[in-house]
Amino acid sequence: MSPGTAIGGVSRTIALVGVLALVSLSSGFFLSSGLSTQQVPELGPEDLGKPFRASSPAGFKASRDFEVADDVRTQSRRLEARQRVRPVFDYDPTVETKTKRDLRDAFEAMQEVVHDFRAAQPPSAQPPAAAPPAPGKKPTTAPSKDPSKEQLEAELSGALREARRRFEDHAPLSEDEDFEALVQARFTPEIEQAALGLLEIAFRSKVVPSRDELSRVDANGITVRILGGRSESELLVTALPQVMDVREASAELDRFASVPGNLLPESPPLVRRAVLRVAKKQLRSNLSINAAETEARREAAALAVKPVVVQVKKGQRVIADGELVNETHLLLLKGLREQMSEFDRVQLQIGGAGMVALLLAGTWLFFQAALRRFAPSRRDALFMGLSAIGLLGLLQLWLLVCDALHDKYPGVPLEALHLAFPVAAGAMLVRFVLSEEASLYFAICFAALAGIMLSNSLATFLFTLVTSLVASDRMSHVRDRAGLFRAGAFAGLAGVGMVIFMNLAAGRGLGAESVWAALLSVVSAAVAAPMLVLTLTPVAEVGFGYASDLKLLELANLNHPALKELVLQAPGTYHHSIIMGSLVEAAAESIGANPLLARSCAYYHDIGKGRNPGFFGENQKGSNAHDGLAPQMSAVIIKRHVTEGLEMARQYKLPRRVADAIPQHHGTRLVGYFFHKAQRELDGKENAPSIDESIYRYPGPRPQFREAALCMIADAVEASCRSIAEPTTDKLKAQVQKMINHISSEGQLDECDLTLKDLALIADSMVRTLDGIYHARPEYPPGALRPQGPGLVVVKSDADVDSKKAGA
Numbered sequence: 074m075s076p077g078t079a080i081g082g083v084s085r086t087i088a089l090v091g092v093l094a095l096v097s098l099s100s101g102f103f104l105s106s107g108l109s110t111q112q113v114p115e116l117g118p119e120d121l122g123k124p125f126r127a128s129s130p131a132g133f134k135a136s137r138d139f140e141v142a143d144d145v146r147t148q149s150r151r152l153e154a155r156q157r158v159r160p161v162f163d164y165d166p167t168v169e170t171k172t173k174r175d176l177r178d179a180f181e182a183m184q185e186v187v188h189d190f191r192a193a194q195p196p197s198a199q200p201p202a203a204a205p206p207a208p209g210k211k212p213t214t215a216p217s218k219d220p221s222k223e224q225l226e227a228e229l230s231g232a233l234r235e236a237r238r239r240f241e242d243h244a245p246l247s248e249d250e251d252f253e254a255l256v257q258a259r260f261t262p263e264i265e266q267a268a269l270g271l272l273e274i275a276f277r278s279k280v281v282p283s284r285d286e287l288s289r290v291d292a293n294g295i296t297v298r299i300l301g302g303r304s305e306s307e308l309l310v311t312a313l314p315q316v317m318d319v320r321e322a323s324a325e326l327d328r329f330a331s332v333p334g335n336l337l338p339e340s341p342p343l344v345r346r347a348v349l350r351v352a353k354k355q356l357r358s359n360l361s362i363n364a365a366e367t368e369a370r371r372e373a374a375a376l377a378v379k380p381v382v383v384q385v386k387k388g389q390r391v392i393a394d395g396e397l398v399n400e401t402h403l404l405l406l407k408g409l410r411e412q413m414s415e416f417d418r419v420q421l422q423i424g425g426a427g428m429v430a431l432l433l434a435g436t437w438l439f440f441q442a443a444l445r446r447f448a449p450s451r452r453d454a455l456f457m458g459l460s461a462i463g464l465l466g467l468l469q470l471w472l473l474v475c476d477a478l479h480d481k482y483p484g485v486p487l488e489a490l491h492l493a494f495p496v497a498a499g500a501m502l503v504r505f506v507l508s509e510e511a512s513l514y515f516a517i518c519f520a521a522l523a524g525i526m527l528s529n530s531l532a533t534f535l536f537t538l539v540t541s542l543v544a545s546d547r548m549s550h551v552r553d554r555a556g557l558f559r560a561g562a563f564a565g566l567a568g569v570g571m572v573i574f575m576n577l578a579a580g581r582g583l584g585a586e587s588v589w590a591a592l593l594s595v596v597s598a599a600v601a602a603p604m605l606v607l608t609l610t611p612v613a614e615v616g617f618g619y620a621s622d623l624k625l626l627e628l629a630n631l632n633h634p635a636l637k638e639l640v641l642q643a644p645g646t647y648h649h650s651i652i653m654g655s656l657v658e659a660a661a662e663s664i665g666a667n668p669l670l671a672r673s674c675a676y677y678h679d680i681g682k683g684r685n686p687g688f689f690g691e692n693q694k695g696s697n698a699h700d701g702l703a704p705q706m707s708a709v710i711i712k713r714h715v716t717e718g719l720e721m722a723r724q725y726k727l728p729r730r731v732a733d734a735i736p737q738h739h740g741t742r743l744v745g746y747f748f749h750k751a752q753r754e755l756d757g758k759e760n761a762p763s764i765d766e767s768i769y770r771y772p773g774p775r776p777q778f779r780e781a782a783l784c785m786i787a788d789a790v791e792a793s794c795r796s797i798a799e800p801t802t803d804k805l806k807a808q809v810q811k812m813i814n815h816i817s818s819e820g821q822l823d824e825c826d827l828t829l830k831d832l833a834l835i836a837d838s839m840v841r842t843l844d845g846i847y848h849a850r851p852e853y854p855p856g857a858l859r860p861q862g863p864g865l866v867v868v869k870s871d872a873d874v875d876s877k878k879a880g881a
Contacts, residue, residue: 681718
């Protein structure tokens, strides 16, 4: 690869990257759905109850989908969630067991004192087998007046009093008189069982320290969590037996003991009172509130409540013109203002630009790899980019118009109004001035961008893609303005089909909405799109030098000023160009190229020869202007018709593609006749200098598109076949194939998109055309063309003249 080629490739890549960046940033502006020409109204609490005055009769509508958090409703729901959480109480089942065990240990300690004291006495001093009467109760028989026994009982009582500390180490006492009553009763097992029974009754309900801990418990009850385990349960506390505090449990024991026969019916009142007091003194709470766990559960329940979000869709009216401002309006407008920060705007635009860049670049790379005929130039890329930007801008304006129309005519669906935009116009325009591959690329990319712009609408993407593809396909048959409208009609029919099937697929049926959508889609594709293409085509032709088929038809008119000048100045060149036009038009049709472009390139490829027609063989009559010139000078004069042709192309404002064929149809070939003449002049001379080929070689470039390559082949074929003495079909076929092989072997066709199959089709087509031009004609006999009636002018044919000469 030469340095120039490398530099050209780098510059082309840089230019394409620049075009991609331009299109991405511009399209990203339109695709960032949050951006809008409408400003968010500045309303505050002072505007509550006042009518809203909007700049538009439609009021203020959301320019994109957004969500606003309702903090007031969120806090209300979280408070409700906290209130639904039951207070958590920890239940300790070991409290009852430990309390009973401590009381039992206290009684056993005292019973051990009694046992030890009596065991230390002699047998004679032991009490009788029968149990002594209970203290305070009169015996049925007179007690023994044995002073020694009374002394022993007094000593035992004293021993029990001294052991009080041992009792209180396990179970606290309330009053001294209660202990004294238990001393007199000798802490018997019956008294112990009575006290334990009271505790059993008290702990049948769960006991809390104070009723205050239950003051904020509602009808939902509480959650009881068992300490030391993983189980928990819900408990209602409306009924008193379920949960009591220590005071209520003590009162419950009082009620139990007040019933005759419940507590030690055979014991004196002092003992019963002492047992009751001791049992009440042992009461402990086994249920206590766990404030930390309760708060944690309530906090978790509050956090589990999702924020209340008000959703607003794009195009939804936030507040109407004249509507009274309320709290909801303030909430929505405040949320929208917060979300529409400058950073958010930049973020949206960067996101849109990034999506566009990836879409365009990825599709471009795929098309270049998969479609060999997809090779747009920098100018083509810029044209497609500007076309996409312009259409997106028009679509943005149309969406605003649709909102206003929908507000005025609510019976017309908003989605149907969106379909009235001529989305297929872009692909039609690209196909009109470029190629099928370029229009396919544009259709795919623009359909995706339009779908994103209309709230990521898959229906919009499919509708735009299908109508664009159908319109682009029919544009290949357009040869006049009416053909544009025929192509639009086909696209409209495709749009109607898409509307019907999309509504059926969405389950909406074929109602009024479908009718409106179908009608507007037909109008947009069959009328609006062709009119927009007709409006933009001259802009594309003037601004980018493109040649639409309509422009090419004008150029193919032989009354064009450039051709009229050529026929006057260089009739031989004119005739040569007309024959070339027939050759390349038929060849272009055979390989799928543009016949109109090929014919126009052929008509104007040699207009520069009109400046010095006498130096070209087809215009010479008798003398040769090159006879007195050196080969080098003749070569310079011959090559100059290329630069003069480009000057005339600018003068007559020929399209760039047609002008490009002027230098490209020669490529970098040699001016062969004078190059070989120079070689013959140097033959036989000693120390002859070498010939500089650059003097005799055209500057190029080589053909860059197929139509220019056809002109190169047809130029060589027509000139060489003209010199064949008897141009039979076989001779023409051999000559055509020879010239094609010669041009191909020189590498002149390496930079255009022609395949071996195309070359074979071109050869067959040109042979057929030349055979029709040079077909054999029958010889007319002498006198065959004489007049058969009086008063007719005698026209002598060449055959008559030749026969007379032969007779003479």
